[in-house]
Amino acid sequence: MLLFQLQGSDDRPIYARIAEQIKFAVASGVLRPGDLIPSVRDLSRQMVVNPNTVARAYRDLQQEKIVDPVRGTGLQVAQGAAEVCRDLRKAIVRDRIRAAIQEARQTALEPTEIEAILRDEWTRSNGAPH
Amino acid sequence: MLLFQLQGSDDRPIYARIAEQIKFAVASGVLRPGDLIPSVRDLSRQMVVNPNTVARAYRDLQQEKIVDPVRGTGLQVAQGAAEVCRDLRKAIVRDRIRAAIQEARQTALEPTEIEAILRDEWTRSNGAPH
Amino acid sequence: MLLFQLQGSDDRPIYARIAEQIKFAVASGVLRPGDLIPSVRDLSRQMVVNPNTVARAYRDLQQEKIVDPVRGTGLQVAQGAAEVCRDLRKAIVRDRIRAAIQEARQTALEPTEIEAILRDEWTRSNGAPH
Amino acid sequence: MLLFQLQGSDDRPIYARIAEQIKFAVASGVLRPGDLIPSVRDLSRQMVVNPNTVARAYRDLQQEKIVDPVRGTGLQVAQGAAEVCRDLRKAIVRDRIRAAIQEARQTALEPTEIEAILRDEWTRSNGAPH
């Protein structure tokens, strides 16, 4: 059974995180083209979130053509979605890392220090994988 | 002469970016304990921003004990501020990088792919330094 | 029904008095953890004060972790807040009394005279309770 | 030699504290009618304070008839000043204590708790006199 939930500290809007989770589920193959995603009502109950918030996430997903409406049934993962999401996922990851590094540079920290932090955090994340 | 200005795309509030710039200036030694920071009016003129917005940033800096008020004169960098800001700066950088890596992991990307991206972006940032 | 209002003569800023009233309401149990505090707009209307002034008070309360934001809903009293506020209230009272006594001593008044004033004012305040 | 200096934490304006110190010196007999008070320049240097600030304090003292100008010489303590200051001193002390007690009552603390604090702080101030 699919389980979506909000992770800890994160100041991004809830609807964006919900949409992202769906995309990542598609990207990793947990959800495949043709699969129905959870109904707004179900997901909102499961996540203890206002239904409007889930609806907003789903609206965004429709606009991005990640999901298609099926009359009287629900929303299904669109045909091209898997590939789109895989690309998207990688691009998102890359963008965030790029931004983090760029910001680090702008603080006038020594490049060697930044590199040390990068190595450090990478190995650390290997040691205690989520 | 000190030059503060708002960088390009950044969705954080203006006052937060102003406060951060001051902190980084202190961290890097451009501003030292005892120095007066630019007056609200000067800085607001220089940055083309409402004086209240600068005032808000300065108020936050006071609460964090980064600056001290000198009645009728202005705000001066507090005594312990340099060290505090250096630590702060490093902590901020570290946190952002950690968050970026952690999110990358949560997307179920292959670790080797993440590592590749890290390397790639790091060298890329060296090639075209800020 | 909760009633907040500005008391008579007091040269402290309005936002500080608003924040203090909230704290005291929490300390005395009128507001309990999980309760929503009045909305910025409601309270500003009730107190005949600019909404920004109330917002400023609420922002301070957030920084002190007395209240937590619930996105799109309002601000609720934080979990640990009751105890914090009780301590705070007592500390405030104690500090003010200590300061008053200390200043009395510094004026080179006879200790017996100070003590007499203390007794006098205490009984007087009992006679005509607020 | 007379020594005036600013005490620690106190958010009242500097000029008010200077004026108060002069008054208390008169009340306690350290300064007597006819005595010259320090010149603006001397006192400002001694207290490491802007001369304007001392001048402001002296202006207030003149308006209250605590000191009289002596042409080409300076300011001297006025004739009736000693008695005025003694009364003033007591009134100030009394007012502050009254205000402290009144505020304590408004916080909805138990009267017994307030009384305990009063006793406690009074004995404490006896134990470690300034």
Next chain:
DNA sequence: GTGGTCTAGACCACC
């Protein structure tokens, strides 16, 4: 509906 941000401009106390 909620709070958050920003602008504009007035007034004040202090030095």
Next chain:
DNA sequence: GTGGTCTAGACCACG
């Protein structure tokens, strides 16, 4: 000159 407070009103994101 300095910062601090307050008002008025606009706009935005979120639920």
